[in-house]
Amino acid sequence: MTSTKLDMSCRVCGSRDVELFLDLGDQPHCNRLIPPEMADRREPFFPLRTGFCRACTLVQIDHTIPKEDMFSDYPYVSGTTRTLVAHFAETSARLVERYGLSETDLVVDIGSNDGTWLKQYRPFGLRVLGVEPAANVVALARAAGVPTENAFFNKETAERVLAEHGQASLMTAAGVFFHLEELHSVVEGIKVLLKEDGVFCVQAIYLGGMIENTAFDQIYHEHLCYYTLRSLEELFRRHGLEVFDVSVVPIHGGSLEAHVGWAGRRPASDAVHALRAEEERRGYGRIETYQAFAENVWRLKRDLLDVLEAARRDGKTVYCYGAPAKGATLLNSFGIDTRLVQLATEKSPLKFGKMIPGARIPIVDEATVPPPDAYLVLAWNFLDEFLGKERRFLEGGGQFIVPVPRLRVVTAADLPATVRETAAARL
Ligand SMILES: [Zn+2]
Structure with missing residues (x-):
């Protein structure tokens, strides 16, 4: 694997020996949801590159959006x-x-x-x-x-x-x-x-x-x-x-x-x-561990795009289940937009009527739209809570596409096994 140094000093120890291992391309600020009045303007994009400090082992991104731009008005409650x-x-x-x-x-x-x-x-x-x-x-x-x-x-x-x-x-x-x-x-x-x-x-x-x-x-x-x-x-x-x-x-x-x-x-x-x-x-102190992680990311991209393209060919509707910040990274890193996922449903009123940046997927009140054929679960870390809440959706033939920790399509038939598996993954 070729070695590329990021042009930065490590945020903890100041070393210049920070090696790039995962370049997710240029991405917009993921928590800056797009309001309707900004729909016809392109939001700013910034590099999202991840590096490993060979001196102190810190993993970090090199590009800093000024904190005043990110945290003066915050949509996450x-x-x-x-x-x-x-x-x-x-x-x-x-x-x-x-x-x-x-x-x-x-x-x-x-x-x-x-x-x-x-x-x-x-x-x-x-x-x-x-x-x-x-x-x-x-x-x-x-x-x-x-x-x-x-x-x-x-x-x-x-x-x-x-x-x-x-x-x-x-x-x-x-x-x-x-x-x-x-x-x-x-x-x-x-x-x-x-x-x-x-x-x-x-x-x-x-x-x-x-x-x-x-x-x-x-x-x-x-x-x-x-x-x-x-x-x-x-x-x-x-x-x-x-x-x-x-x-x-x-x-x-x-x-x-x-x-x-x-x-x-x-x-x-x-x-x-x-x-x-x-x-x-x-091996968390070695660059090879992070290079292997990056390879897993690109494998996940191929697998997820296969599932979403198949759903599109079959004429199925797919919505994002929630619009968490981490969802924008996944969508924008993998080039997923409204061609593959039509809407994102949310329960936070602060997000209604806006769009996920980059991917430009509209965010709507979950109570106002009928369920899709499948949900793409971006906030996979809350999957247990969602499975309990959406049991009827799954029992009615709906699917959850869960990209992380590994790609799975969850249906009602998988429900008990999935709950067990998620519990085991926490140990
Ligand atoms: Zn360092």
């Missing part, structure tokens, strides 16, 4: 996904118990969205504060009674929060840590705000899960970095922080939950040692 709400409820109860938190303790959530996670601390009476850059979701959080700073979290914001609210016993960040353009300032801010014996709990999509599931659709411009335990440890080590415990949780098809404290405060758990060894064994 956590509270609309039941699976996610249940996940946050479980996590908050676990953290409160494990770290013995009480009424005097402050919890700060970075990228707090509509306050879905912080609301879960209410039964425990803790002080909470969200930090969230998107004004539209800050308004939702405040309306729901969750105190929220409308700002990007970084060192300056941390100093301001510290002066106003004091040190945090617990800091959290879910689904945002790979977004961060000001990565080092954010980590410095955590060090500034966190009590010496406090804990930062970070949940991020786990690169190991992406590789094992061929989940390349997690790659999009918002996600600048893709972490293994090893690369996450490299990052925190630079700022006097240390991962002392870790687990891989099923949300988003495999997320890393790392517990981080001041360096030297707590010994690394058995789970940290075990995951380090597992990553070594699986």
